[in-house]
Amino acid sequence: MPAKKPYHKENLRRDLLEAGRAYIEANGHLGLSIRTLAQQVGVSPGAPYHHFPDRRSFLLALAIDGFKEMLAVSQSIADSTTKPAERLRELGLAFIRFAETYPHLIDLMYESELTSPTLDEELLEFQRVGHDALRRQIAAVVPDLSDQEIDLRTLAYWSAIYGFASMRRKGIIHTSPGAVATVDIAEAIVDRAALSALTS
Amino acid sequence: MPAKKPYHKENLRRDLLEAGRAYIEANGHLGLSIRTLAQQVGVSPGAPYHHFPDRRSFLLALAIDGFKEMLAVSQSIADSTTKPAERLRELGLAFIRFAETYPHLIDLMYESELTSPTLDEELLEFQRVGHDALRRQIAAVVPDLSDQEIDLRTLAYWSAIYGFASMRRKGIIHTSPGAVATVDIAEAIVDRAALSALTS
DNA sequence: CCCTATATCTGATCGTCGATTAGATCAAGC
DNA sequence: GCTTGATCTAATCGACGATCAGATATAGGG
Numbered sequence: 001m002p003a004k005k006p007y008h009k010e011n012l013r014r015d016l017l018e019a020g021r022a023y024i025e026a027n028g029h030l031g032l033s034i035r036t037l038a039q040q041v042g043v044s045p046g047a048p049y050h051h052f053p054d055r056r057s058f059l060l061a062l063a064i065d066g067f068k069e070m071l072a073v074s075q076s077i078a079d080s081t082t083k084p085a086e087r088l089r090e091l092g093l094a095f096i097r098f099a100e101t102y103p104h105l106i107d108l109m110y111e112s113e114l115t116s117p118t119l120d121e122e123l124l125e126f127q128r129v130g131h132d133a134l135r136r137q138i139a140a141v142v143p144d145l146s147d148q149e150i151d152l153r154t155l156a157y158w159s160a161i162y163g164f165a166s167m168r169r170k171g172i173i174h175t176s177p178g179a180v181a182t183v184d185i186a187e188a189i190v191d192r193a194a195l196s197a198l199t200s
Numbered sequence: 201m202p203a204k205k206p207y208h209k210e211n212l213r214r215d216l217l218e219a220g221r222a223y224i225e226a227n228g229h230l231g232l233s234i235r236t237l238a239q240q241v242g243v244s245p246g247a248p249y250h251h252f253p254d255r256r257s258f259l260l261a262l263a264i265d266g267f268k269e270m271l272a273v274s275q276s277i278a279d280s281t282t283k284p285a286e287r288l289r290e291l292g293l294a295f296i297r298f299a300e301t302y303p304h305l306i307d308l309m310y311e312s313e314l315t316s317p318t319l320d321e322e323l324l325e326f327q328r329v330g331h332d333a334l335r336r337q338i339a340a341v342v343p344d345l346s347d348q349e350i351d352l353r354t355l356a357y358w359s360a361i362y363g364f365a366s367m368r369r370k371g372i373i374h375t376s377p378g379a380v381a382t383v384d385i386a387e388a389i390v391d392r393a394a395l396s397a398l399t400s
Numbered sequence: 401c402c403c404t405a406t407a408t409c410t411g412a413t414c415g416t417c418g419a420t421t422a423g424a425t426c427a428a429g430c
Numbered sequence: 431g432c433t434t435g436a437t438c439t440a441a442t443c444g445a446c447g448a449t450c451a452g453a454t455a456t457a458g459g460g
Contacts, residue, residue: 012408028317035446044410046449051408055447104317111311111366117228117304119370127372152385155364155373156392160356163363166311170319172327173355185352192356196396212437235417244439246420251437255418 013051015041020062021105028104029059029112056113060122063114066105067126070098074133084140085194091134092161092190099165106169110162134158142198153197160193213251215241220262221305228304229259229312256313260322263314266305267326270298274333284340285394291334292361292390299365306369310362334358342398353397360393 019037034055035045052058077094081087099106114120119127135154139145142153164186167173173185219237234255235245252258277294281287299306314320319327335354339345342353364386367373373385 030313030317033446034448045447046411047409049448107316111316113230115370116307116311117230119372124372131372152388153392155367155385156360156389156396159363159367159389160360160393160396161363163359163361163366164355166366167355167359167362170315172319172324172331185355188352189356189359192353192396193360195399196356196360196392199395199399233417234419245418246440247438249419253419 012041012043012047016048016051016058017061017065020058021065024062024104024108025102026104029062029108032059034058059108059112060114060120062105063109063112063120063123064126066102066109067123070095070109071126071129073098074130078133084137085198088134088137088141088157088194088197089190091137092157092193093186095130095161096165096168096186096190099169103169106165111166131158138197157193157197160196161190164189164193212241212243212247216248216251216258217261217265220258221265224262224304224308225302226304229262229308232259234258259308259312260314260320262305263309263312263320263323264326266302266309267323270295270309271326271329273298274330278333284337285398288334288337288341288357288394288397289390291337292357292393293386295330295361296365296368296386296390299369303369306365311366331358338397357393357397360396361390364389364393 016037019040020032023032023037032055034048038045038048048058052061073094074091077090078087081090108114109123114123131154134157135150138153138157139150142150145153168186216237219240220232223232223237232255234248234252238245238248248258252261273294274291277290278287281290308314309323314323331354334357335350338353338357339350342350345353368386
């Protein structure tokens with residue numbers, strides 16, 4: 001048994017996803033090669049195609065895992081907070097934190113060939129879930145608004161959070177010398193986003 | 201003379217950039233192939249490499265052209281408006297309009313291999329210029345703030361504008377049935393962004 | 401225990417791409 | 431007209447995504 005190498009990998013799909021996740025975390029998704037990944041887990045170049053129809057599908061699976069992981073975090077936040085305003089704030093902060101922890105994964109999820117030129121339908125669904133979570137909190141904090149108005153404010157809030165996280169990832173945040181800590185900046189931005197969503 | 205095809209292209213660099221711009225506008229930058237482009241303008245596969253060291257540099261040149269074009273629009277707005285608050289609003293709207301007119305070009309400029317994993321240094325410079333333009337208007341509208349505070353508010357404003365344009369490009373804007381026109385949404389978002397940048 | 405059905409992987413192959421290089425071709429100045 | 435320097439051709443390399451026939455392993459029924 002130790003002489004002959006085992007022919008099959010036990011669970012190739014899982015191993016590929018793990019290797020892919022590790023690669024992306026380290027280098028981003030752009031240079032990810034199915035062939036190299038196959039070689040890395042000790043399998044022939046064609047093997048992955050029995051588990052994923054093409055490279056895009058592989059990346060999509062990784063992105064979906066990322067969304068699930070992120071939504072799990074959101075859920076735990078929703079469970080551990082009580083007041084809607086507090087929830088709104090914590091959800092915003094959580095996204096920024098997640099984006100900071102896994103910047104390359106977020107890139108894949110939000111700014112990759114999976115989202116442009118045309119956003120993948122499956123990913124769109126996850127976006128809706130996240131959007132709705134924010135929407136619910138805003139509707140709770142500021143009741144008696146039309147659906148349109150709530151949509152607008154949700155959009156304003158999410159745009160600010162997403163935009164900030166996106167710029168942060170790219171290292172575009174230029175602050176004056178003597179700047180505050182980045183964590184504080186994130187909190188300040190979230191608070192200002194809430195301002196734009198909840199006032200008047 | 202009409203029998204023999206001319207050996208050289210007159211200005212290959214310019215022709216390649218034009219063809220590249222056209223391709224990107226139609227299909228996005230992801231599928232852009234230097235070889236295909238060369239063939240399109242009637243030149244051998246290796247010819248482009250006498251004008252651009254590699255594919256990345258070619259895309260970079262296209263992105264820079266895009267930034268210059270966008271800054272020209274900004275400049276004309278800065279010249280044709282008087283009040284800082286008005287300028288701030290118009291600049292925000294202009295970015296959103298530009299992003300809507302050339303979505304794939306904006307993708308290249310802000311969400312491509314040129315910006316992630318590491319943002320190209322030349323592009324960063326353009327970002328600074330745009331950021332400073334916004335910053336100046338905000339500082340004018342709300343004087344007597346610390347540099348830090350102005351930075352923060354500029355960041356809040358720009359995050360919201362950029363985030364909105366980014367979501368819009370990806371078709372993530374989900375509004376309730378009976379939604380207002382998208383242009384109105386853009387204006388509403390810009391106004392809410394100003395709210396978060398200028399209040400309290 | 402064997403034998404068959406099915407899932408999985410190998411190994412070779414195709415076409416495309418980015419990039420490099422030697423050599424051909426052109427335009428300009430002496 | 432000859433030389434110099436820039437520009438392009440044509441051939442080539444290595445890597446990649448994807449496909450496919452055939453080999454190999456696993457599971458279930460006799």
